Amino acid sequence: MGTAGRRLLPLWLPVLLLAFVVVPAGADPAPPSTPRTVLNDVHTDVLHVAYADGRLDVRTRVGDGQLVDTGTVLVQVFDTEAARPAVPDVPEYAFLGEAGAPIWVAPEVQEPSLVWPGFSTEGVPAGVLAGDEVRVNLRGVRGPGRVEVFASGPVGEPLRYLSSTDAEYASHAWPVHSHAHANWVFTALGRYVLTFELTATRADGTPVSSGPVDVTWYVGGTSAADIPVAPTTTTLSVPASSAHGSPVTLAANVSPADADGWIEFLDGTAVLGHAAAPAGSLTVSELPSGQHQLSARFVPRFTTDFAASSAATVPHTVTGGTVAPTPSYPTPTPSSVTPSPTPPGSTAPATAGPSPRASSPACVPSTGTSGVVLSSGHVDLAVRLESGRLATRVKDGTGSGAAQWRMPSEVVLHLGDAARTTVPAGPFDFLGGQGATVWQVPQTQKAGVPWLGWNTEELTAAQVTGPVTWKLTGVDGPGTAAVFEYDSFGQPKVIFNSGDGLPDVRDVAVGTHAHGNWAFTKAGAYRLTFSHTATLASGAASTSTGVVTVAVGNTDPRTLLTRTSTGCGAGGAGGNGKLPKTGAALSGVIGGGAALVLAGAALVALSSRHRLSSRHRLPSWLRHAAGRLSARRRRSAA
Known part of the structure; x- marks a missing residue:
């Protein structure tokens, strides 16, 4: 250290020591109060x-x-x-x-x-x-x-x-x-x-x-404004004086005894520290000599629960030592409320790129079915936005992993013996009255029965204005199909009923996930046509439809799956569905009877070519094939 530094040492050292003396350790303010999130x-x-x-x-x-x-x-x-x-x-x-x-x-x-x-x-x-x-x-x-x-x-x-x-x-x-x-x-x-x-x-x-x-x-x-906030009272106990350098304990109590929050201790307007309510204390060492105005205030955790309160100021004198200037502590300002976390948004599945083309086995035409049969577990008839438009989908939660989103045409719901029940006493004429047999998806989940609900949770107020209009427009089946809810005391509230005419309409709020009773009065195959309509944020109306297929009773649900045909044309096994466009490519295909059939078809086409406009003329390779067939027939006749 140089000469100038040595001459300055006596000037700044006392200031530094005083700073360590007058700032109590742990002088942090209480966390800020926040309101609860009221759900009503x-x-x-x-x-x-x-x-x-x-x-x-x-x-x-x-x-x-x-x-x-x-x-x-x-x-x-x-x-x-x-x-x-x-x-x-x-x-x-x-x-x-x-x-x-x-x-x-x-x-x-x-x-x-x-x-x-x-x-x-x-x-x-x-x-x-x-x-x-x-x-x-x-x-x-x-x-x-x-x-x-x-x-x-x-x-x-x-x-x-x-x-x-x-x-x-x-x-x-x-x-x-x-x-x-x-x-x-x-x-x-x-x-x-x-x-x-x-x-x-x-x-x-x-x-x-x-x-x-x-x-x-x-x-x-x-309303939330009617929720009362409990008043509180805070008291503080502090000795009247203390010797310089001695610890001083500030003890406070908040009533009522269940007051939740913090007690903040102050020297004038400066925060000394805080403790948990309803009863807490703080010990402060090295208070500067002189007069102090000590106080405490209650900071509620939630402003929706308790009101803030302050204790009366208590004078306190620190004797001995050197009287320091009145300490000036920074007055804390409440921090902003941290917003509640939101769940991470879902990400779209990656789309696989084209795979290298491999040689395919010979095509064997066949027929089959596609889709799934759901006979138990959680299922929702849901609506969401796809490419900026409403899309009616089946949200299949019956598996162990994430829910699968399916086209309604890919799903058949099966209500077997576990769904069979008897109509109870009460206003159930729409189901045939007391004692009638029905097959029912109940409002509460039941083993062996698909638990079918309705769902608009994928939509947000930023995407859709107002509710979604859910409509049952048609029922194709041997009996009546009805959807209803029970009120708190078991009385039915009918939503849809095909027995008294359709369409039936229900407005469903965005963010809804609900379950009701789905009842069918006779065994057999049912196809229920639903639509969803809503006004998009852009102001445009969007409508989507879907058909829900239900196999009731001893009806085999597999017979209701979508029939598929696997041939050798477009989409069939063993080829990409494209016809060759050159004679060289055709030579490997045409042979024997196949060539005669193809050429015969070409000859028929040529016989009416005078009716074709120039833009419908046959390609040259087909005209040549027909010409060769004609020449062969003339030689045979000779």
């Missing part, structure tokens, strides 16, 4: 389960497929007439409470003005978990009333899944790679926290768990 009139999978890296991952899927942290959402059940039925006076529903008592329901079937919560294990492939199932355990409920979760069975009977008070329904097993909805019933208004744990066993016998997963609900109001 959209389709959501409250528990969306995926399997990755040997563990179960649980998030919440919202509307258009966005995945968010389940702990950041709030599901609101409105206090409206549509969501507030009375417990029916039917013995099967006594588990909901006294007949006539009000209950609040997030329904199993979609109502445009209400939240539509479901479960999804579509992120769990088949074969990795024992029994191909995930168990949903309801570990606890905090709230003013009871909670019941149930669905409607094939004939409208309640199928209980989960209950906050009945230990028999503390858990329920769902098959992997599936999606389902149920009725979520609450018996009182107010805020609820439902704690779940998702468990399973890996194929190798190792247990896996999601750990506790909290889902917050609010029952009441008619």
